[in-house]
Amino acid sequence: MxxxxxxxxxxxxxxxxxxxxxxxxxxxxxxxxxxxxxxxxxxxxxxxxxxxxxxxxxxxxxxxxxxxxxxxxxxxxxxxxxxxxxxxxxxxxxxxxxxxxxxAAVHDLVEVVTGASAVAHRFFQLQLGATSEVCALVTGKPVAVSGMENEAEERAATRGVSYRVVVEREVLSLPSGIVELSAALSRDEQCRVVDRVPTKLVVADGTLAMVPLTGRGAAPAALVVHGSGLLDSLMGLFEAVWREAMPLRLGGGGRVEEESNGPDAADLEVLSLLLAGMTDASVAKQLDLGLRTVQRRVKGLMELTGVSTRLQLGWHAYERGWVAREPQL
The missing domain is CATH 1.10.10.10 (Winged helix-like DNA-binding domain superfamily/Winged helix DNA-binding domain)
Structure with a gap:
């Protein structure tokens, strides 16, 4: 204190x-x-x-x-x-x-940052300097910094900075992936998932972005992009991925109010991960549940919605607002 x-x-x-x-x-x-x-x-x-x-x-x-x-x-x-x-x-x-x-010359609109320590420091600095919103695409194999584990994210969220994060499905299978995503959702961050993100990306306040510069096996390096047409393109890339990504609801997170006779928080966690493309076994492992428990909850949701297939269950989940691409007001 x-x-x-x-x-x-x-x-x-x-x-x-x-x-x-x-x-x-x-x-x-x-x-x-x-x-x-x-x-x-x-x-x-x-x-x-x-x-x-x-x-x-x-x-x-x-x-x-x-x-x-x-x-x-x-x-x-x-x-x-x-x-x-x-x-x-x-x-x-x-x-x-x-x-x-x-x-300013064109070369002044971008910075090249090299070395794991320098990349990690610039990544944290970018988030700590944000005042309104941070948008991020997160891969399952970070090179210099972890996509979910960083103190800067917590500190920025505490200051009222909003987060929109899209993670690729592999993140859900990481040992601490579900725990970290649940913590992010508990801070009212918005998290979505896709099969694969096109690149790791962080954009702060729509005015500064950071993307990896090196490929596999090379020393970590990143490109920091200032206000320019390139930055607009990167922000457009994020918005396109965000629109197509699947929302996550974990640990009671999310903004959809539960119906009195509807699914409970655990049901919605299971449903969210299944809609994100995980198997019953993977969901059971990540949520520390038995496989039969997961299958019983899915069966209960299907009976609640009166459907006979999981595809129909996903459609009804959207119709009823259990999983929504935009926050329900």
Missing amino acids: LGAIGLDEIQESVYRALVAVGAAEVSDLAHRLALPEPDTERALRRLERSGLAAQSSSRVDRWVAALPAVALGALLTQQRHELEQAERAAALLAEEYRVDATD
């Missing part, structure tokens, strides 16, 4: 413990937190430099917590001031960039 003002986990724990007791000796705090005394003392010294703690005037080995409202308030005010200065500097740089870009 206090990492934003520069405190690590140990320093924050020590400060919280000191606030709780008001004043304490190093040995008492170390015992309370189950920390080595040297680590506790180092944390107190760091808190002292930040104005969050001070040594008692009566006893040198005793530490006193600074009043949180005053001490933290001062640090937060300083942090806000520094952020405002950084925002002004960023705005000036952006303005300078726009002026210089009016006559």
Whole structure:
């Protein structure tokens, strides 16, 4: 919680413990937190430099917590001031960039990023810089970064950035594929699946895109595309794949309200994966269910809709809004 003002986990724990007791000796705090005394003392010294703690005037080995409202308030005010200065500097740089870009050469509209570390860093940076929407096509065999596992995605979603993601079917068969997709859907991200995506792709706010540049066996490299006709084409590619992809509903995710006498969340998970092209056995494995349980749920859905084939079941699922290509309002 206090990492934003520069405190690590140990320093924050020590400060919280000191606030709780008001004043304490190093040995008492170390015992309370189950920390080595040297680590506790180092944390107190760091808190002292930040104005969050001070040594008692009566006893040198005793530490006193600074009043949180005053001490933290001062640090937060300083942090806000520094952020405002950084925002002004960023705005000036952006303005300078726009002026210089009016006559930009064609080669200025793309960047080539090479090396696994550099590609991964640029990938995270692109998402962290997004303000409204991130669109992505995800393959089952990432080269430098994982399509689903990244902290930047969670942080961007927390800031209110919306996600539209299309994964190829192979992702569903990965050991953690279903878990990660369920987590994404729980953050209100929209996820769909197709047999195969044409390329790995990430587009932030419709103004910046990133695509792989190297083929199989070569060192990881990527192309970062700025506003241009090429970027418009990449966004058009994403929208075309998105329209044809199958929506996923996992772990209670999705936006379709369940009917009182309709399928439950587990039924919809099974149905979603089957419509995505997975076999009964694959669905059972991914959802940690028995094969007969999956088949029994499918049979129950067919009886509920009054159909005799799975093809008819898929059609009725769309008609009833159990699986919809667009969110139901």
